[in-house]
Amino acid sequence: xxxxxxxxxxxxxxxxxxxxxxxxxxxxxxxxxxxxxxxxxxxxxxxxxxxxxxxxxxxxxxxxxxxxxxxxxxxxxxxxxxxxxxxxxxxxxxxxxxxxxxxxxxxxxxxxxxx
Amino acid sequence: xxxxxxxxxxxxxxxxxxxxxxxxxxxxxxxxxxxxxxxxxxxxxxxxxxxxxxxxxxxxxxxxxxxxxxxxxxxxxxxxxxxxxxxxxxxxxxxxxxxxxxxxxxxxxxxxxxxxxx
Numbered sequence: 001x002x003x004x005x006x007x008x009x010x011x012x013x014x015x016x017x018x019x020x021x022x023x024x025x026x027x028x029x030x031x032x033x034x035x036x037x038x039x040x041x042x043x044x045x046x047x048x049x050x051x052x053x054x055x056x057x058x059x060x061x062x063x064x065x066x067x068x069x070x071x072x073x074x075x076x077x078x079x080x081x082x083x084x085x086x087x088x089x090x091x092x093x094x095x096x097x098x099x100x101x102x103x104x105x106x107x108x109x110x111x112x113x114x115x
Numbered sequence: 116x117x118x119x120x121x122x123x124x125x126x127x128x129x130x131x132x133x134x135x136x137x138x139x140x141x142x143x144x145x146x147x148x149x150x151x152x153x154x155x156x157x158x159x160x161x162x163x164x165x166x167x168x169x170x171x172x173x174x175x176x177x178x179x180x181x182x183x184x185x186x187x188x189x190x191x192x193x194x195x196x197x198x199x200x201x202x203x204x205x206x207x208x209x210x211x212x213x214x215x216x217x218x219x220x221x222x223x224x225x226x227x228x229x230x231x232x233x
Contacts, residue, residue, distance in 0.1 A: 001175070032220050034220070034221065034222075041227075042226070042227075043208060043224040043225060043226050043227055044159065044208075044224050045224075046221055046222075049220060049221065051220070089158060089159065093220070101147060101212055101220075101222075102149060102161055102164055103149075103161075103222060104161060105151075105158045105159045105160075105161075106158065107157070107158045108157070108158050110156075
């Protein structure tokens with residue numbers, strides 16, 4: 001089945017600097033890659049997503065890139081702010097009819113923004 | 116739109132008892148819902164896919180007799196943890212896709228249920 005690996009597990013950056021989180025996936029047929037932000041005790045919130053027919057997508061300070069050949073995708077947050085501190089999860093939706101739209105999560109990155 | 120609720124938000128039970136958790140789609144119909152378990156400081160692990168009107172599809176390693184899933188209507192899925200033990204203590208979260216929503220791929224998550232088994 002699909003396996004999603006995420007690095008780093010923790011990341012601390014100075015406020016205003018950029019943060020990059022990287023993920024790899026194993027199923028080459030995966031076709032949808034969402035990123036979620038989860039604050040302590042809260043539900044995951046979708047912050048950006050990308051489909052397999054797109055290489056890059058940007059939404060204000062957040063961008064995601066996808067390299068299908070290498071099976072890598074990354075989250076980029078620019079001009080980080082204290083409210084960006086949270087746990088971020090990448091995820092991938094495996095291909096195939098039997099997947100029934102399920103998504104598999106990476107292990108998470110705890111991002112801390114230093115004032 | 117695309118709101119998912121869960122009930123209860125937290126529950127404490129004695130070892131050996133069964134606990135039922137409800138997941139509801141409030142403003143849309145969901146033929147498919149998903150159940151996840153999340154241990155402290157860990158990722159969301161997909162347990163099963165809940166299909167309205169048919170049997171759930173369990174992920175490898177998840178005991179279907181331990182975690183009973185019933186998806187009897189287009190807006191409600193339930194997860195019953197049978198004969199709960201302390202190692203079942205966890206944060207259980209459901210999600211659902213919202214067909215017709217602007218982002219049809221997106222899964223909308225419930226607020227989660229924290230289960231503590233004494």
